[in-house]
Amino acid sequence: MxxxxxxxxxxxxxxxxxxxxxxxxxxxxxxxxxxxxxxxxxxxxxxxxxxxxxxxxxxxxxxxxxxxxxxxxxxxxxxxxxxxxxxxxxxxxxGVSKQDAVNKLLSEKKPKEILGVRLGMEKELPVWELSYLDENSNLNYYYIHFDSGKWWRKIENL
Structure with missing residues (x-):
């Protein structure tokens, strides 16, 4: 034993x-x-x-x-x-805080789970990149301008 x-x-x-x-x-x-x-x-x-x-x-x-x-x-x-x-x-x-970026995502989308929030740079513009799973567990990316807080781009249903 x-x-x-x-x-x-x-x-x-x-x-x-x-x-x-x-x-x-x-x-x-x-x-x-x-x-x-x-x-x-x-x-x-x-x-x-x-x-x-x-x-x-x-x-x-x-x-x-x-x-x-x-x-x-x-x-x-x-x-x-x-x-x-x-x-x-x-x-x-x-710029826009991390929490404000998350709040914008929550107000516009209904994520099942937020996977990550990080700063990045696209075309010389600083952005917040938010990755999340939707209600169907599809991977999505949501980008918000760091300076203005406006939506820039989204990639959905991966």
Missing amino acids: YKWLAVILACILIAAGITGCVYSKAMTPVKKARDAAEARLKSETDIKSVDEFYLYNGSSTYFVVIGKNSKGKETAAWIPENKKDEVHVKKMSD
Whole structure:
């Protein structure tokens, strides 16, 4: 009886170890991207601390960082993957909050579940990207302009 228990416990530990290794390997590119974005952030912006990090893959890839600047103001930076392109920086108070973006989605759609809310950049315009499941469990994306709070685009029924 104890031998079976030891074998099962050993299998669980081995499976957990393998899962941890796979996860670590899978996250390596994201960690490298974050490190590169933070290095560029420090050299090109006034943001001193990083509170949130988003990897946004739209028409172009952006690393989006939300943090505090030297005056303690919450600020967002959109860092393009292409190092030749300009970093965009805006105070969070100058745009629509994450909660306001979610409220707009809730007032216009009836999502069964909101999967994610993150900042991105499309055609030089900062946007909130909201991903959600509708009542039929279809994946949908809803985009709102960060500056104005107006609807920009939606991708439905994926």
